Amino acid sequence: MTTNTTKPRPKTDKPRSARRRFSNPVPMEGENGVFSQTWFPVALSTEVEKGKVVGCDFLDGRIIIFRGDNDKVAVMSAYCPHVGADLSVGTVVGDRIECAFHKWQFDQKGWCIQTGVGDPPPPTACLYEFPVVERYGIIWAFNGEEPLWELFDFEFDDSELSFSSFKTDTYTCDPWIFAANTPDVQHIKAVHGIRFNSDDPHEIVEWERYGFRMQVDAIHQKGEELSWNVGIRGTTTFIQEGLVNGWWMGVAAGFSCPRPGTHEVYVCIAVKRGDGSTEANKLSEERLAFGTELLARTAVEDKPILDRIHYNPGTLTKGDATLARWLDIVRAYPRAHPSKDFIN
Ligand code: FES
Ligand SMILES: [Fe+2]
Secondary structure: OOOOOOOOOOOOOOOHHHOOOOOOOOOOOOHHHOEEOOEEEEEEHHHOOOOOEEEEEEOOEEEEEEEOOOOOEEEEEOEOOOOOOEHHHOEEEOOEEEOOOOOOEEOOOOEEEEOOOOOOOOOOOEOOEOOEEEEOOEEEEEOOOOOOOOOOOOOOOHHHEEEEEEEEEEEOOOHHHHHOOOOOHHHHHHOOOOEEOOOOHHHHOEEEOOEEEEEEEEEOOOOOEEEEEEEEEOOOEEEEEEEEOOEEEEEEEEEOOOOOOOEEEEEEEEEEOOOOOHHHHHHHHHHHHHHHHHHHHHHHHHHHHHOOOOOOOOOOOHHHHHHHHHHHHHHOOOEEOOOHHHHO
């Protein structure tokens, strides 16, 4: 078990201002004009109905998300290449987005298919098309030419599960700082009141190229027994799956980036679907409501801290071993901004 040891302060004649302050900062989103090459959630599926377009801020610019008659979702740069109207005030026509200003139409790959007056579309008239997936009731866009990795899968097939998704208010810190909560084992105990059944999991963390998984067996604040496998991939995605009081629950979460230094938390709760009977459906609903309450409460506990944090890994200790290693992954994480000239 981890023990608290209090040692006397080192005696020194040096004034405090003369002591070296150890610090190994992590690059912030947008620093040097680049952002993490990771999957960012950009909208809940329910926010983008068939035939609808929505606009939102993303990274340091603006994007549109639209769903065509074919039910396919496209995530593109928002500004029309003609003279720059915001396409979020345009109209979805079939599987195309039509600009409100002069009626140019763009397909779901971002190419201008026709102009309003019949002039041939200039060959350079295109929008930036983000790699997109729709999963867990959430629309995700990848910041990068090609995805470097795939979203987490739960241990059960999606067809065996029921889902419920929501998003939080805006937090005023970078998304990776929220992600840093998961490897921050000490905060899990201190902020969320979770009591571990065994030693800290530092030794048994399974590291991946862009993240990790670890097993947590613990007791939650209200006495719930947890046996959860949790993980982070990239700088913006979280998974948790396993047993709570003996029944299976999954959580897939993502951290958006509407502007550098801000994020929202998109959360999907998953539970086993059951046999389709009224009782099984009722149980699934109850468990989804339980999971939603648990995760919303957890996110609220973090908010006042994260909204004001000046994140700067200075003096980490042995108890921060997993956090320290994960921060090294973030320091070296691939960053780019291929949509820069389109979304700004
Ligand atoms: S600005 Fe979009 S068609 Fe002219
Ligand atoms: Fe937390």
